[in-house]
Amino acid sequence: MDNIIQLPLGALAANCYIIPGEDDMAVVIDPASAAEITNIMDRDDMEVGAIIITHGHFDHFAGVAALREQTGAPVYAPDLDSEMLTSSDKSWAWFMQGTPFAPVTPDYVFADGEEFTVCGVTFKVMAAPGHTAGSCLLFCEKFGAIFSGDVIFQNSIGRTDGYSGSDRQMLDTLAKIKSLPGNWRILSGHGDITDLETEKRYNPYLR
Numbered sequence: 001m002d003n004i005i006q007l008p009l010g011a012l013a014a015n016c017y018i019i020p021g022e023d024d025m026a027v028v029i030d031p032a033s034a035a036e037i038t039n040i041m042d043r044d045d046m047e048v049g050a051i052i053i054t055h056g057h058f059d060h061f062a063g064v065a066a067l068r069e070q071t072g073a074p075v076y077a078p079d080l081d082s083e084m085l086t087s088s089d090k091s092w093a094w095f096m097q098g099t100p101f102a103p104v105t106p107d108y109v110f111a112d113g114e115e116f117t118v119c120g121v122t123f124k125v126m127a128a129p130g131h132t133a134g135s136c137l138l139f140c141e142k143f144g145a146i147f148s149g150d151v152i153f154q155n156s157i158g159r160t161d162g163y164s165g166s167d168r169q170m171l172d173t174l175a176k177i178k179s180l181p182g183n184w185r186i187l188s189g190h191g192d193i194t195d196l197e198t199e200k201r202y203n204p205y206l207r
Contacts (some may be wrong), residue, residue: 004143005040006193008034011057011096015189017147019140021119023028024051029138029147030189031049032059032096041071050118051079053136056084056150058093058101058160065102076116078125079109081134081164090163099159112136123147128177129132131158134160137177145185146196152177154194157205178206 010032015158016039019027029052031037043047048071053061055078068075068205084090088101093158110116111129117196124139129149135158150158155189160170183197 004145004187006187007036007040008190009036010059010062010127012100013190014059015187015191016063016200017187019121019143020046021121025122027046027052027119027121028067029059030054030060030062031063031065033063034070035063035100037063037067038070048073048097051075052118052123052138052147052189053085053104053106054138054147055132056081056091056164057132057150058088058091058099059098060095060103060149061085061104062093062099064104068104074107075104075120076079076108076110076118077104077106078134078136079111080129081174082106082109082131084134084163086182103119107199110136123169125178128173129164130160130166130173132162133166133169134162135173139184141183147186148186148188150189152199152203152205153188155203156187156191157203158189174205 014032016031019028026046085181086103093101115124126137131150
């Protein structure tokens with residue numbers, strides 16, 4: 001994966017991704033806990049330069065508050081899910097039994113069509129609502145990858161019955177994904193890494 005580290009973390013094994021950037025800095029996506037991240041940073045002599053949250057469910061940001069406190073790294077999150085990051089009910093924190101709820105206020109928010117660069121790594125945002133209102137795909141051309149959160153998984157998609165979820169929006173999102181050109185790798189919020197061509201061919205929600 002070109003040195004991208006995938007770590008299933010927390011009670012729901014949410015995938016956290018550590019992406020190498022410039023000057024021994026790393027971008028961390030969806031840390032469900034902080035300890036494993038800091039251990040890797042120490043092992044590889046790297047520092048956390050930025051934290052990105054893909055959407056507002058607690059299993060994807062349970063470790064963000066602690067990691068920001070330990071590293072001082074700024075937090076980026078989708079604007080439309082900001083309210084979920086401070087609400088245990090809206091973020092489904094009860095799924096993470098035994099993990100105290102730690103609210104997060106992002107330092108920066110992003111929205112559809114925006115592009116931002118952290119630690120020398122550029123991400124382009126495509127809104128992909130349905131799982132949550134702020135769910136998005138983060139395209140990273142440097143690694144030929146889409147970080148999809150819980151929008152799409154290998155042979156499956158994210159559920160739509162939570163706060164701000166929408167069946168109608170998910171159908172529109174899937175149509176957008178189906179029309180995407182190229183064969184991006186898909187690094188999703190749970191499960192194995194896949195790619196766009198494989199999902200177009202075998203994912204029952206895209207066929």
